[in-house]
Amino acid sequence: MKAYILDLDGVIHRGSNPIDGAVDAVNRLRDRAKVLFLTNNSTMSRRVVAARLEAAGIRCGGGDVITAGYAAAVYIRKRYGASTVYPIGEAGLIEELELQGHAISEDSEFVVVGLDRDLSYEKLRIGLRNIADGAKFIATNTDPVLPTEDGFVPGAGAIVCALETASGQSPLVIGKPNQPIMDIVLDHLGLDVSECVVVGDRLDTDILAGIRCGMKTVLVLTGVETRESLERSDIKPDCVVGSITELLVALEGGARITGKP
Numbered sequence: 001m002k003a004y005i006l007d008l009d010g011v012i013h014r015g016s017n018p019i020d021g022a023v024d025a026v027n028r029l030r031d032r033a034k035v036l037f038l039t040n041n042s043t044m045s046r047r048v049v050a051a052r053l054e055a056a057g058i059r060c061g062g063g064d065v066i067t068a069g070y071a072a073a074v075y076i077r078k079r080y081g082a083s084t085v086y087p088i089g090e091a092g093l094i095e096e097l098e099l100q101g102h103a104i105s106e107d108s109e110f111v112v113v114g115l116d117r118d119l120s121y122e123k124l125r126i127g128l129r130n131i132a133d134g135a136k137f138i139a140t141n142t143d144p145v146l147p148t149e150d151g152f153v154p155g156a157g158a159i160v161c162a163l164e165t166a167s168g169q170s171p172l173v174i175g176k177p178n179q180p181i182m183d184i185v186l187d188h189l190g191l192d193v194s195e196c197v198v199v200g201d202r203l204d205t206d207i208l209a210g211i212r213c214g215m216k217t218v219l220v221l222t223g224v225e226t227r228e229s230l231e232r233s234d235i236k237p238d239c240v241v242g243s244i245t246e247l248l249v250a251l252e253g254g255a256r257i258t259g260k261p
């Protein structure tokens, strides 16, 4: 395989704690193939995500990271050119929108919604007014919750739902398991789907994204899913490993990612 597309939370770290052995495993993987870090998180820019990975000891640059916020900004630029955007989101989303040439405005052509831990009624009001006036409604992702050290907290999906209910309109969703972010990943790698593997801890986002675009998929059990949840799900990865370290040991032992488990 030429490229490994790695989810972050639940694969490399859990909240802000690195998963045992993951830093070393990712660096060893980088010696064998291209590695791209792919996250639905839009609160941090690619630059900040890369700096955090580097600080943890993973060799990484901003160009090795794709966030759903970056993907939303690129999606809009490629289809519509530099635009006006009203973001409901955090600094990482705003940074990516501006880097793609978009102007932040309360009177906008697009409303882009990501996780916003400073969400207010006023932001929802402005978002709704723009959508009612014809702005296109885009969601970075619709993850219902995110895992943290203190348990689950509401995800971007919960905020998207508020605006969806108010506006009566459904957003275009950029992040995993949807195609827009995967198109940007493939563009970025310049590879065929047959040369790429998705590695993630969630069946309904990471693994489904890989299956939908025809890539091989590897589920790690260091995050959301368990053997039991895998058993109950219709979404089946090509391969299941306990951790990313286990994947590396298997690859270094000559294993290949081929069939269904």
Ligand SMILES: [Mg+2]
Pocket: 007, 008, 009, 010, 011, 200, 201, 202, 223
């Ligand atoms: Mg994850």
